[in-house]
Amino acid sequence: MAAAAVRLVRRGAAGVTQGLLRGRARSRGSGREVFEKLTVLRRGLTLSLGTFVGYEAFNLISCVTEVHASFKAEEILDQADYLYGSGETEKLYQLLVQHKNSEDAELLWRLARASRDLAQLSRTSAEEKKQLIYEALEYAKKALEKNESNFAAHKWYAICISDVGEYEGIKAKIASAFIIKEHFQKAIELNPKDATSVHLMGIWCYSFADMPWYQSKIAAVLFATPPSSTYEEALHYFQMAEKAEPNFYSKNxxxxxxxxxxxxxxxxxxxxxxxxxxYPAHTEEDTQVQKEAVELLNSIQQELKY
Structure with missing residues (x-):
C-alpha cells in the first residue's frame, strides 16, 4: 500500500509541476483531482507513512522547481549575452541587477562586468562610477564564492580588484597586485583559450614593467620581493592572446x-x-584606442623624419 501511495503522489506532483513548466493553466478538473488525491492520502495513512509520502512529494516538486529555475536562468543569460553583444550596456545592467541575489555564478560575473562597463561610460558621473566599481567587486566576489572553478569569475574578480585600487591609493593598489596576478593565472589555467584573460595578464606585466620610479620605491618598502615584470613578458602574453583569437580586441x-x-x-x-x-569602433573604448593609436603613430612618424 505504501508503494502505491507513493506512486499516486508522484503522479499528482508530476502533474502539478508539468503545468508549471508549460507556463499555462491546466484543464479544469485535473488540478482539483490531484489535491483530492493528496487529501485522501493525508487522511487515510498513518503519520509515519504520511511523512514519508510527503517527503517524496516534496522531493519531486523541489526537483522540478530547480529545473524550472535552471530554464529561467538560461533564458536570462541568453538575453544578457545578446544585449552585451549589441553594446546595450544600460539595458544589460538593468536586466541583471534584478537578479543580484542570484546563486548562479554565471549570472553574477556578468552582472559584475555590466556594472563595470556602465561605470566606464563617459556619461556616468564620478560618484556613480565609484559606486558601480565597488558594486562590481561585490558581485564578482560572490560569483567566485559560488563557483571557484569558473574561469570568468576569477577573471572579473581580478579586474574589479584592480579597478577598486584606483580609489584605495598607490599602497593598496600595489599590495593587491599579487592577488590580481593569481586570479588571472587561475583564469588562464581553467580556460587557456580565453584570449581576454591572457591579454589582461599581459596588461599586468606591462603595468609593472612600466611602473614609475616612485611606485617602485613604495613596492620595495611593502614587499621584500615586490611585484615586477618585463616588456618581453608582456609581449609574450599579448602575442598569445592574438594567437588565441586574432583581432579580437582593439586594446590588444x-x-x-x-x-x-x-x-x-x-x-x-x-x-x-x-x-x-x-579597428572598427564598436564601443567608447574602441574610439579611445583609435585616438591613442593615431597619436602614437604621429609621434613615431615625426621621429622618423629626423
Missing part, C-alpha cells in the same frame, strides 16, 4: 604596438598601431 592591438615601441622595434610598432587605428 594597441598594446602590441606600445610594447614593441618600448622595445624600440618601431617597424613592428607601426604595424600593430596601424591595426589598432583601423
Amino acid at each position: 592591438l594597441l598594446y602590441l604596438g606600445k610594447t614593441y615601441l618600448k622595445l624600440n622595434n618601431k617597424k613592428m610598432a607601426l604595424l600593430w598601431l596601424t591595426k589598432a587605428k583601423e
Whole structure:
C-alpha cells in the first residue's frame, strides 16, 4: 500500500509541476483531482507513512522547481549575452541587477562586468562610477564564492580588484597586485583559450614593467620581493592572446604596438598601431584606442623624419 501511495503522489506532483513548466493553466478538473488525491492520502495513512509520502512529494516538486529555475536562468543569460553583444550596456545592467541575489555564478560575473562597463561610460558621473566599481567587486566576489572553478569569475574578480585600487591609493593598489596576478593565472589555467584573460595578464606585466620610479620605491618598502615584470613578458602574453583569437580586441592591438615601441622595434610598432587605428569602433573604448593609436603613430612618424 505504501508503494502505491507513493506512486499516486508522484503522479499528482508530476502533474502539478508539468503545468508549471508549460507556463499555462491546466484543464479544469485535473488540478482539483490531484489535491483530492493528496487529501485522501493525508487522511487515510498513518503519520509515519504520511511523512514519508510527503517527503517524496516534496522531493519531486523541489526537483522540478530547480529545473524550472535552471530554464529561467538560461533564458536570462541568453538575453544578457545578446544585449552585451549589441553594446546595450544600460539595458544589460538593468536586466541583471534584478537578479543580484542570484546563486548562479554565471549570472553574477556578468552582472559584475555590466556594472563595470556602465561605470566606464563617459556619461556616468564620478560618484556613480565609484559606486558601480565597488558594486562590481561585490558581485564578482560572490560569483567566485559560488563557483571557484569558473574561469570568468576569477577573471572579473581580478579586474574589479584592480579597478577598486584606483580609489584605495598607490599602497593598496600595489599590495593587491599579487592577488590580481593569481586570479588571472587561475583564469588562464581553467580556460587557456580565453584570449581576454591572457591579454589582461599581459596588461599586468606591462603595468609593472612600466611602473614609475616612485611606485617602485613604495613596492620595495611593502614587499621584500615586490611585484615586477618585463616588456618581453608582456609581449609574450599579448602575442598569445592574438594567437588565441586574432583581432579580437582593439586594446590588444594597441598594446602590441606600445610594447614593441618600448622595445624600440618601431617597424613592428607601426604595424600593430596601424591595426589598432583601423579597428572598427564598436564601443567608447574602441574610439579611445583609435585616438591613442593615431597619436602614437604621429609621434613615431615625426621621429622618423629626423
